[in-house]
Amino acid sequence: MNFCSNCGSADLSYQQPAGDTHQRHVCEACQTIHYRNPKVVTGCLPVWEDKVLLCRRAIEPAYGLWNVPSGYLENGESVRAGAKREVQEEALAEVRLDYLITLYDIERINQVYLQYVGHLIEGRFGVGEESLDAQLFTEENVPWDEIAFTSSEFTLRNYFHDRSIPRKLLHQASYPAVRS
Amino acid sequence: MNFCSNCGSADLSYQQPAGDTHQRHVCEACQTIHYRNPKVVTGCLPVWEDKVLLCRRAIEPAYGLWNVPSGYLENGESVRAGAKREVQEEALAEVRLDYLITLYDIERINQVYLQYVGHLIEGRFGVGEESLDAQLFTEENVPWDEIAFTSSEFTLRNYFHDRSIPRKLLHQASYPAVRS
Ligand SMILES: [Zn+2]
Ligand SMILES: [Zn+2]
Structure with a gap:
């Protein structure tokens, strides 16, 4: 300023x-x-059958790496509406939000990530303008070495870890932790 | 601007x-x-035995009304650290955060409330500079007609409603809803 x-x-x-x-x-x-004040980054991990949908970033930072659809919350928008909008923009897909899975602080750059797990409606998706590609991945096929941000890795690891238990937990951490 | x-x-x-x-x-x-972009308001409802701690606001807006200790998240701070700081500032008290109870959007004024339930350490508290008073209330004694903000009412109602069940739920709503 x-x-x-x-x-x-x-x-x-x-x-x-x-x-x-x-x-x-x-x-x-x-x-x-x-x-x-810090900014909220809202997002959603779309789930279809035993797979999750990730987008390959067509923009910096982390160009070419895979990410959970996420972006800055806009004025006039709820966190949930923003999460659905980001999935629409990045993967041309519709989700029904299931639960909030992570609250992830990056104090150093004044960001708060809030990411949901959502049901990918009818398994349909495309590739949005901010994405180079979008793909469904099983846990084994997730490109773990090419994930864009620790926030996404935190959400992915917790999602797969919790999948076998009925309870839906919120996980909280600060950068650079990837497990709560 | x-x-x-x-x-x-x-x-x-x-x-x-x-x-x-x-x-x-x-x-x-x-x-x-x-x-x-929207701002995060972080806060915590301190709990001691069968009572909750509320603060009576010494500042506008809602001067003189009772509130769950809350305030704007600061740059460089995690949501959890901010919640604990607000309790310290408004009630001179220390809490151990228990769980995130509410995510409450007020789209019209670009605010996202994130409020926790916390354990009031040793039941000790005082009255901070931004408060006229601080008091412990049972559910029956909460001054329901003098609660400062719908975000606080949303947190209080959900806390008392859920107290009888073991599961700790996150409740989400947008203004002016006070029940999820
Ligand atoms: Zn200029
Ligand atoms: Zn000036």
Whole structure:
């Protein structure tokens, strides 16, 4: 942040406002306090029979690697709606959300991942504009060495681990953990 | 947003960038795309014996009403760490987080509430600077007509409803629902 987005002044300081617990960018001209907060990345692992659907990224970062369909939550959108939208955009597919499987914090880059397990409707999917490819994988066939992000690996490992038990658990961890 | 926070230009447009799915504020001078995303509000309902701890707000909005200790997640912080920090700030108390009980979206104001149930260590608490008061309430004594936010009511109702069953469920809803 170089300029105040309210008044355009370049006279910004970084200080702890009175009564606040954290340092903020404060505009010395108009006194606006500019808060910065983590972003939510919402996603869903689509499941069809004994397989899961992954997308191969056509964009940076992690171009060419496989990922659980996920992306930034948008203003005006619920976490669940965002998860379904990401599956639609990346895999042209419709899911019925089943349960929230992971809450994964990456404090270093101010991200909170919330990923669901969902039922892939009729097993139908395609390849969205942000994807090079989309494929269904059994546990044995998952390209473990080519997974885009630790958040996706965390969701995948927990999904397969829990598949044999009836209870649906939420797993929580912070980067770089991949098992809760 | 009146000025570009990168270059200070007032020449901002609101448009859908190429390859994007949403409209954004875009600076015509430096081409910076200014994304805006929902904020996470993290909190925890502290439990001691058959009672829950609520705080009476000393700040707007909802000044004077009772609330589950909650606040904006900060950069560099995990959702769980933020929940514990909020209890410390508002009730000068320490909790051991038990489970995530609610994910509550308020799309209209771009907020995602994530609230936990936690064990109030040794039943000890005080009154933080953002609180007028803090008190332990049994289910019968909760001031239901003076609860600050529907997110808190959603958490409280689900906590008491589920208390008699062994399974710890995550409840999800969007404003203004108070039951999943
Ligand atoms: Zn200013
Ligand atoms: Zn600019």
